[in-house]
Amino acid sequence: MILSRLAARPPLLAAGLFLALALPWMIYPPVALDIACWALFAAALDLLLGFTGLLSFGHAAFWGTATYVSGLIALRAGLPFPVAVAGGALAAALLSVPIGYLSVRLRGIYFAMVTLAFAQMVYFVVNQWRDVTGGENGLQGVPRELFGLDLSDSFVFYYAGLPLILAGFLAVWRVVRSPFGRVLMSIRDNPARAQALGYPVQRYKLLAFVLSAGLSGLAGGLFALGHGFASLESVYWTTSGQVVMMVVLGGIGTLWGGVIGAGLVVALNDYLVTSGFDGIGIVTGTIFVLVVLVFRRGIWGTARDLVHARTGRRPDPGQGDASDGTPARPEGVGSPV
Amino acid sequence: MLQQAFNGLVGGAFYALLALGLAVIFGMLGVVNFAHGAFYMLGAFGSYVLLDSFGVNFWIALVAVPVALGLAGTVLQRLFIRRLAPLDPLYNFLFTFGLALILQDLVKREYGVQSQPYPRPDLLAGTVDLGLFTYPAYQVFVLAVSVTLCLLVWLVLTRTRVGMIVRAATERPELTRALGIDVGRWVTPVFGFGIALAGLAGVLAAPMRAVNPLMGGDLIITVFAVVVIGGLGSIFGSVAAGFAIGLVSALGNLYVPALSQTLVFILMAAVLLWRPAGLFGREEALS
Numbered sequence: 001m002i003l004s005r006l007a008a009r010p011p012l013l014a015a016g017l018f019l020a021l022a023l024p025w026m027i028y029p030p031v032a033l034d035i036a037c038w039a040l041f042a043a044a045l046d047l048l049l050g051f052t053g054l055l056s057f058g059h060a061a062f063w064g065t066a067t068y069v070s071g072l073i074a075l076r077a078g079l080p081f082p083v084a085v086a087g088g089a090l091a092a093a094l095l096s097v098p099i100g101y102l103s104v105r106l107r108g109i110y111f112a113m114v115t116l117a118f119a120q121m122v123y124f125v126v127n128q129w130r131d132v133t134g135g136e137n138g139l140q141g142v143p144r145e146l147f148g149l150d151l152s153d154s155f156v157f158y159y160a161g162l163p164l165i166l167a168g169f170l171a172v173w174r175v176v177r178s179p180f181g182r183v184l185m186s187i188r189d190n191p192a193r194a195q196a197l198g199y200p201v202q203r204y205k206l207l208a209f210v211l212s213a214g215l216s217g218l219a220g221g222l223f224a225l226g227h228g229f230a231s232l233e234s235v236y237w238t239t240s241g242q243v244v245m246m247v248v249l250g251g252i253g254t255l256w257g258g259v260i261g262a263g264l265v266v267a268l269n270d271y272l273v274t275s276g277f278d279g280i281g282i283v284t285g286t287i288f289v290l291v292v293l294v295f296r297r298g299i300w301g302t303a304r305d306l307v308h309a310r311t312g313r314r315p316d317p318g319q320g321d322a323s324d325g326t327p328a329r330p331e332g333v334g335s336p337v
Numbered sequence: 338m339l340q341q342a343f344n345g346l347v348g349g350a351f352y353a354l355l356a357l358g359l360a361v362i363f364g365m366l367g368v369v370n371f372a373h374g375a376f377y378m379l380g381a382f383g384s385y386v387l388l389d390s391f392g393v394n395f396w397i398a399l400v401a402v403p404v405a406l407g408l409a410g411t412v413l414q415r416l417f418i419r420r421l422a423p424l425d426p427l428y429n430f431l432f433t434f435g436l437a438l439i440l441q442d443l444v445k446r447e448y449g450v451q452s453q454p455y456p457r458p459d460l461l462a463g464t465v466d467l468g469l470f471t472y473p474a475y476q477v478f479v480l481a482v483s484v485t486l487c488l489l490v491w492l493v494l495t496r497t498r499v500g501m502i503v504r505a506a507t508e509r510p511e512l513t514r515a516l517g518i519d520v521g522r523w524v525t526p527v528f529g530f531g532i533a534l535a536g537l538a539g540v541l542a543a544p545m546r547a548v549n550p551l552m553g554g555d556l557i558i559t560v561f562a563v564v565v566i567g568g569l570g571s572i573f574g575s576v577a578a579g580f581a582i583g584l585v586s587a588l589g590n591l592y593v594p595a596l597s598q599t600l601v602f603i604l605m606a607a608v609l610l611w612r613p614a615g616l617f618g619r620e621e622a623l624s
Contacts, residue, residue, distance in 0.1 A: 055427050098606075102609040102610060103609075105613040106609075106613060108425070108426060108427065109369050109426045109427060109430055110565070112427060112430060113561045113564075113565060113569070114565055116558055116561060117558055117565065117605055120555070120558040120559070121599050124598040124599050127598075237554065237558060238438070241434055241438070244434075248431065279442040279443065279445065279446040281438040281439065281441055281445070282439050282446070285435040285436065285437070285438030285442065286435070288431060288432075288434065288435025288438065289432055292421065292428050292431045292432045292435065293420065296424075296428070
């Protein structure tokens, strides 16, 4: 069933798979791995932002926690890397249960603020718990191996990790296309009606939050093992902002837009770092500001609208409604001038 | 312990000033201003640059820097914030987030991440005898300024026509407009005023806290937690929570030092569990 649906769009799917396989040949392999991890992270966030209508500004907590937990499992227990990554994803999902439980009670901008605050709490805990996390030094020299096979070469590790990334994408895609995903979208578009139809809205939101956090953790765990370290930066609020930017740049509620956003942002960051520019925030912030001001549909959203305008086909309702430049989300606070 | 409580109140003075600015801006414009921390940082750097490069003293900076930043805020509101206002408030949050990154890294590129020294003004260099203990005069001054400003804002809000409009627009925006009151006229000045408060907090912070580009980013997230505790949309709640959290964190630091940074977030979690809309908040925050 999944396969038959996947087969419905063979050219795009083939192109995507080809790109995923060819990436380490085209660019520096560690950067390719970065793109793959951030792309999954962005897709996981879009599951929440684009399809459930919840802007989490604290996803660094889940990505970051997974980097540390995966790193510790590989470092201290010496377990093979898929186990370490799974442990990181599980830890992120577990952490998201209390945070999500408290946050989904609030809506819109309040939700964003509270998730941001909880993520900052996680950051402080990681920073202070030096015995375990290494404080400002982070974890270093995390081994990557699978049944004695040394995977410390980034090129090799990319292919070892790719199945996990693709599995993550399949999960996001499957959730969005499932009846569960449809309920999430109805909550995004009209929570009151979803509630009236008998759906326990809060529970659905929480479940979406936990799923999103777990998948972010999967991406984060791979990121940590791929680089052999976990650092404080991964739990910091700039990381939360960065992944939001990727999704907004690519197009909220488009799923694959976040992948493009991740590719562009990671490649740009890499270019800036290697060229010795030390004000990445200036560039990142400017992109953020420009996208929000004049390019709210994002890359994928704009492209899709162009294609639909040409072919005269109506946008696929399952892909979220970004046609008026805003994610479909009627609720809001205040009514500013 | 009394001294520690006093330290807490001084810390709370900063929370209160920042939370007050955030709350009036949020109330009037529906904008959660992430760049508030960046303006606080600019306030501190403004007074540092004035002293270091132009020899302008603390007292002039205390007035000039907030005024300048307030004006910058009104321009910002006119040019950008206003355009995004009709959209989901999340867009303005994202916009101000991007702005905060830009401002922070611009200053970082110029001055590096090391902290810049800023001497206390001579007049406040000594200590004051507060009866039970002596205390640095500067800290007493900071507390006095903050409390006075909060009281003044409270007087303006409750006793003047402008205050009445701001309160009405905060609580029932549609109704206020329907009554024929030109809310739009007050939006820009209120935004500028909120930014000026952040700048003032920054100037006040310069002599007692490290002046560095990152000073605002972490602080503003803590202030978000404070505002959530007080109840977003409640100006009084935000200020009260500011002082209260300052006090509780300082005392918490005394008894459980390990929790010094996380206590405010634990309190936020507890408040969310018990009263999701915040201590003085209204139900509109709930989903």
